[in-house]
Amino acid sequence: MDDEWTEVGEWSSVDEADEHALVALAMRTDCRVMPKDDAFTLEVAPERAEPVRGEIELYAGEQERRPVPEEIIRPAGWGLALSWALALGVVHVFRETHPEIVRRGANDAVKVWQDGEWWRAFTALFLHGDGGHLLGNLLIGGAFCVMVGTVLGAWRGWALILLSGFLGNLATGWLHLHFDGPFRSIGASTATFGALGLIVGAGLARAWRQRRYGALKPLAVPLAVGATLLGMFGAGGVETDVVGHLCGWMCGIFLGLGAALAGAGRGVVRQVTGPLAAPQ
CATH class of the missing domain: 1.20.1540.10 (Rhomboid-like)
Structure with a gap:
């Protein structure tokens, strides 16, 4: 039933939605990714919505601070x-x-x-x-x-x-x-x-x-x-x-x-x- 699910986030690609679904799964929370117009949403049970939203916000902040290796070949001189x-x-x-x-x-x-x-x-x-x-x-x-x-x-x-x-x-x-x-x-x-x-x-x-x-x-x-x-x-x-x-x-x-x-x-x-x- 649709009323058994609450939306906790929306992303432009299914890969991003699937990635954030891992946050919910890491919290031992059932979830699903659903299409919505030109985007994809992540949904969980209503009673788990707020904890999952909070964890997703923390995860987003962690990713913004994380340095990522980039394969740049500088001029060798x-x-x-x-x-x-x-x-x-x-x-x-x-x-x-x-x-x-x-x-x-x-x-x-x-x-x-x-x-x-x-x-x-x-x-x-x-x-x-x-x-x-x-x-x-x-x-x-x-x-x-x-x-x-x-x-x-x-x-x-x-x-x-x-x-x-x-x-x-x-x-x-x-x-x-x-x-x-x-x-x-x-x-x-x-x-x-x-x-x-x-x-x-x-x-x-x-x-x-x-x-x-x-x-x-x-x-x-x-x-x-x-x-x-x-x-x-x-x-x-x-x-x-x-x-x-x-x-x-x-x-x-x-x-x-x-x-x-x-x-x-x-x-x-x-x-x-x-x-x-x-x-x-």
């Missing part, structure tokens, strides 16, 4: 990537004829932390031991850096890449000086793995935003992927600076996580309104 590659190439050619720049620009733990030559942690990123060393950073590092551009934006992403390399070199020098002794290093690999860390950090931020009632399992996925790639590309070779790779990666994670959570990664998550999913 190929121009900046090519400029970076060109800069590394030019410095390497110059190094062949002026080998003293390695002595003056290497990341030297003693000179950085005891003599205050902080700029070495940055200039070391542009110096490489040989062509193979340079090529490896251009190929592997270039892929990671372009990925960062698609997630955080070209200019912001490259600024964070260089910052993660700089901070990673500082941390590496400090650790070696206090636990191992004098240490010198060159190469862009600290920034390369900083870029990988930025991707992981942005992924962690995204997983955190998508959590529901403390379901934190998605956080393990980007972290595990990042750790795997670090092990594959950053922990081999006799002269490989594993500590530097790890420090760059960790700095990248914290910078990427902080940038995304602070709103810098707007290309990853944005606010929208409207019904999205059934309440848990």
